[in-house]
Amino acid sequence: MADIQLQNLSKRWGTFVGVQTMNLHIADGEFLVLLGPSGCGKTTTMRMIAGLEDATEGDILIGGARVNDLEPKDRDIAMVFQSYGLYPTMTVYENIRFPLKVRGIPQSEHHERVMRASATVELDDFLQRKPAALSGGQRQRVALARAIVRKPKVFLMDEPLSNLDAKLRVSTRAQIKNLHHELKTTTIYVTHDQIEAMTLADRVVVMNKGAVQQVGTPLDIYDRPANTFVAGFIGSPAMNLIEGRMTGGVFEADRVRIPGFTGIADGPVTLGFRAEDARIAESGEIAAPVYSMELLGDASMATVQAGGALVAIKAAKDFMAQIGQPIAAHVPADICHLFDAATGQRIE
Numbered sequence: 001m002a003d004i005q006l007q008n009l010s011k012r013w014g015t016f017v018g019v020q021t022m023n024l025h026i027a028d029g030e031f032l033v034l035l036g037p038s039g040c041g042k043t044t045t046m047r048m049i050a051g052l053e054d055a056t057e058g059d060i061l062i063g064g065a066r067v068n069d070l071e072p073k074d075r076d077i078a079m080v081f082q083s084y085g086l087y088p089t090m091t092v093y094e095n096i097r098f099p100l101k102v103r104g105i106p107q108s109e110h111h112e113r114v115m116r117a118s119a120t121v122e123l124d125d126f127l128q129r130k131p132a133a134l135s136g137g138q139r140q141r142v143a144l145a146r147a148i149v150r151k152p153k154v155f156l157m158d159e160p161l162s163n164l165d166a167k168l169r170v171s172t173r174a175q176i177k178n179l180h181h182e183l184k185t186t187t188i189y190v191t192h193d194q195i196e197a198m199t200l201a202d203r204v205v206v207m208n209k210g211a212v213q214q215v216g217t218p219l220d221i222y223d224r225p226a227n228t229f230v231a232g233f234i235g236s237p238a239m240n241l242i243e244g245r246m247t248g249g250v251f252e253a254d255r256v257r258i259p260g261f262t263g264i265a266d267g268p269v270t271l272g273f274r275a276e277d278a279r280i281a282e283s284g285e286i287a288a289p290v291y292s293m294e295l296l297g298d299a300s301m302a303t304v305q306a307g308g309a310l311v312a313i314k315a316a317k318d319f320m321a322q323i324g325q326p327i328a329a330h331v332p333a334d335i336c337h338l339f340d341a342a343t344g345q346r347i348e
């Protein structure tokens with residue numbers, strides 16, 4: 001069993017808090033993604049698990065055993081970074097074999113293990129090349145092969161796709177997902193890309209400023225964001241957020257009037273809804289001039305200025321409107337999310 005427990009894990013440098021009292025249980029075989037903007041503490045969390053950074057407080061358990069005091073090499077973890085970290089003078093074959101040599105795995109096993117790992121990531125044709133003669137995607141696959149050849153208890157992957165172009169990112173992402181399906185190794189994966197998080201993760205941990213904002217399945221996080229930070233971070237476009245006032249079950253803001261809320265106290269509130277849940281209509285809860293129109297391919301996106309914010313509404317691909325033209329959208333209460341105006345926490 002290689003589950004991972006983070007218990008009250010914190011990292012401080014002087015008074016600066018990099019990671020704040022993190023508590024997480026990552027199940028054996030789970031693919032967990034740490035997601036958040038630059039500087040939120042993702043890499044620091046990962047480095048503490050790997051043993052490259054000491055925790056200021058808290059415990060890290062792998063397979064039930066506390067590893068805080070173990071050297072990185074004794075934690076049975078393989079890491080894959082954004083910069084591939086390959087040895088330039090070694091061939092692909094030697095690069096993949098290297099961890100077996102370092103760990104004193106019997107020589108007789110090396111060839112078969114290297115061949116199996118390289119076949120898994122489709123590198124068979126490149127084994128005699130040096131890294132300089134490979135594309136970025138191929139180099140990242142060498143790094144993946146080098147991680148899997150050891151059969152470690154845990155994979156840690158820190159933005160492994162961020163140096164690849166958009167197309168390669170998608171195919172390498174699918175390969176990582178496939179690899180996990182095959183090997184079922186407990187994996188922690190760091191990214192600031194929410195699409196990567198949503199497509200790869202069993203569960204996502206959304207972080208901001210060193211603190212965990214929400215832990216859940218990709219759908220949980222998309223459908224029920226715990227606060228305005230998560231709502232504004234997940235989705236493309238992110239959830240529309242409008243600050244307004246609730247009075248007698250009616251939400252109001254500039255150019256917005258949505259009736260039909262029940263059990264919500266009167267007062268200031270932040271309302272959220274997703275562009276794809278609203279619908280362009282003859283008249284509706286939002287009526288405002290068009291700020292921009294974008295064709296997405298299978299649909300178009302109308303953005304209007306309402307409630308002091310830019311609000312995106314997904315429309316049919318043949319929907320046409322001029323900038324400045326007034327349009328309306330049907331935004332019923334039952335597609336809306338409500339957040340506390342002061343704390344940003346979800347209230348419905």
Ligand code: ATP
Binds near residue numbers: 017037192
């Ligand atoms: P990115 O996506 O940009 O890599 P991240 O979420 O991985 O960001 P971390 O690298 O974990 O962020 O850094 C978290 C915070 O801790 C940042 O504000 C960073 O400046 C700070 N930090 C990291 N290392 C140190 C250090 N050695 N001393 C002081 N502060 C540090």
